[in-house]
Amino acid sequence: MNTNQKIQTMLSTTLMAAVLSFGLTHTAHAAKWDAKMTPAEVEATLDKKFAEGKYSPKGADTCLMCHRKTEHVMDIFEGVHGAVDSSKSPMAGLQCEACHGPLGNHNRGGNEPMITFGKGSTLSAQKQNSVCLSCHKDDKRMNWDGSHHDNADVACASCHTIHAAKDPVLSKATEVEVCTSCHTKQKADMNKRSAHPLKWNQMTCTDCHNPHGTSTESDLVKPSINETCYSCHAEKRGPKLWEHAPVTENCVTCHNPHGSVNEAMLKARAPQLCQQCHASDGHTSNAYLGNTGLGSTVNGSAFTGGRSCLNCHSQVHGSNNPSGKLLQR
């Protein structure tokens, strides 16, 4: 699959993700049983079947007798989930029924529901995800329950494809496009004057965020906002002799990491940004009017022109100079 095909697949997948994220329960009628049963009836039937545990007599062969011609079914054997030669693979265990649940009487005409995933499944995202999460337990997914995507009823299969040689969402070339198909504000942000280089896929969303949830705000990958920033900007970590309190406390006090109309992803430009916190007696309290038509120009004074406050106080991220109290050296 080339990049464009991947993008195409991704777009359709993510549109579906957008739809599923609102808890789709009515609009898709992909399965045979959906024409006759309500989603609640399907779920009740699946609960009952799962508890009864009537598995097939011949495992995968039972299923593939009918489903081998179904689109993408056999693609499972191209990926890790179909790796019969790995003891960790579902295909080496309960095979198809490890994920799709016990066969029951489904083979009698296909009218009895099976557990289905992704587009067309009327099953709640939580029930779908319970299958995946029962094996995929680790520190990168342990905060899934109650996470943003979980709350928005995003199913694992909304983003991931396992009946394939490769899961396209794991491709760095398409990841940003997938995320921004729902996160439209961030899509606009990365097109602003200054932004982290996500627009060109030099960075991707998962460099900073874990879509499966974390205990840090905004599902950041590190234990705090600043530690997430330090993972690429280690030079700002210090600890330095002269710390700039709001910098030490929280990088997003001044920056919007998704992008800004201002250079350096700043929420506002100097001197206004600095004057939102500095009003000492002297030059920090003065109004800097810029272009007034009365002789004053924005590029005619070091208080507004060039780097503004940073013309002198260039060490805004802290200084380790013995004489650096004013963040100049």
Add this chain to the structure above:
Amino acid sequence: MKFNINLITIALLANAGAAMAADGYGIADANTGSINMKNWKCSACKIETGASGQVGVGVGYNDSDDIHSANALAAENDVVGKVDADIRYRGKDGYQAEIKATNLGMENGRAEITSGKIGKYKVSANYRQIATYSSETALTPYSGIGTDYLSLPSNWVTAGASDSMTALPSSLSPFELSLKRKRYGLGFEYQADQLWSTFVHYQREDKSGVKTTSGTIFNQSAMLPEPVDYSTDTVEAGIKLKGDHWFTALTYNGSFFRNDDQSLGFDSAYTPTFGGATAGYKSLDPDNNAHTVSLSGQYSADGSVVSGRLMMGRMTQDQDFVTSGYNYALPETNLDAEVDITGMDIRAVKRISNDLRISGSYNYYDRDNQTDVYEWTQISVNNVTGNAVYNTPYDSTVQKGKLAADYRIISGVKLTGGYDYRRDERNYSDREVTDENSVWARLAVSALEHWNMSLKGSYGKRDGSDYEASQWTSSETNPLLRKYYLANRDRKMVEARVTHSPLDNLTIDFGGRYALDDYSDTVIGLTESREVSYDASVNYQILEDLNLNLFYNHQTIKNEQAGAANFSTVATWFANTEDKVDVVGAGVYYDNLLEKKLRLGLDYTYSKSDSTTKVRQGVTGDYGDYFAKEQDVNAYAQYQATEKVALRLDYKMVKYEDNDAANDLAVDGIWNLISFGDLSHDYTAHLVMLSVNYKL
């Protein structure tokens, strides 16, 4: 084909019995009591061994007269080449290897090689480059760019004002402001047959280039090219254990930052003033180390999930101080700085029924700066510094509590809501404690056919301990000032999103957001920040092979702030900023043309960032134009020449223009500043690339 019953299944068979679906359909809850696997087969299971995938090479011509275009086109030179690869080898017994490369050879290239046995072990090596370009026309009279000392020409004549420096015009030469990161990584992962797994990842990042800083002596300044020659080593290692309903991990993270340049010295271009200094010295970012150890775990049963993490961290820095230009006694040769981090998170989620779930969490994060406090004499050439001051190592503690519930009112209508609490405590601050209480709710409706809607709103109120001007921050601050990150704040937000699919092949999505931060008790400082944004997108699958998508987004952010000159007890001046962003995108592709061999596509993006600043104090002044406009085009044609060989032609264009009236200035345009000159951009760049892909 031979297959093995895996260990989980064996365990299940041994413990077979009645199971409930309370937690869903997890494999550990499967009722395998009546299973008979004697006749289980997977004769249809087919694992193809051998290599598959594709490899491609591309060569292109880049037409650009501004290095800034390399941000978009990832090309510095006229002729560029790249290698793409997506190759997978599948052997017997679960062995596999992969080679992936994207744009390798270009400035945003990356590659990864992995090898191992599925579900058993994996070794990997990877490479990645991130490059950002500011300008290649920055001007400076200094030589020695990239080193730790910047020299002026021998014929330099100092002056009190930059436009009187007679040697300045003839000394200027352009240099490039850009930064490049190269990352090299190695990884190893191993999974035991059951219970445990382990991993170790190592990464070296070399970052090099030149960035902007400023060198100041008293009130005279020069923009300076700061050398960037960093290397950062990162190590992550851990061991994980898991069972049917539990998981735990012990992990270590280490980060080791090294800077080849610890100081930046510069000849002073100005006539010496206080102290007669003819050179200045800055400390650059010191070497530092950070370590984190965390223990995390999760337990789930009967519709409940409890997870938590304990974390200990330490950040240290003991780089020797820069003493050039500093003629006072130092209390220590280095700071021997140490910050200890302690973190704890716990979260519980309980599913009461299929329709109702509740969750709660508590998060504690403490930064304890153990660095000793000493007295530091400040250089007196700067007439606004005191003689001796003490360092103020900041401590802070953040505690967060959250309660949330989600309730499915009826099928297709879900209400989610919660309460969040946050307390920040810090020392050496104008306000030592801030408390924020927030409530939020979200209603999602998908009960109507072809429509999905959601509405979210939140309200938060921040207050805290008495706000007092801290002697540590400044004893001279106007008492009416309320720093915005400490100030009382009412925060309101509402957002709505609607997705409509009138046809199977047409989806229309639109949303809007309004947010208001009202610093209700602030007289001086930021008083209000208001944001409005809306967006719309359409995806239309016109024909089976013809797709069209459109996207539009608009955002306006308005800030209001007030100031008071001369320590006035009322605000005497006001500043308003208004930031506007418009982004328009369109994409179309037509597939399977010419007997299903040709695909044509076009992607287009237009973005405009615009900001206005107005300050009034009797008269109203403005900060002039401040905008960036960018158009990007990528048109491509891909032709499947043979079953194995595909040709692709890409045409990329970027048209970019930006301006900053505050930086639209000559090198000597401000008397006490030597600037880099006008750094604005206005260019159109093109890249044509032909690539050949071969399918294995």
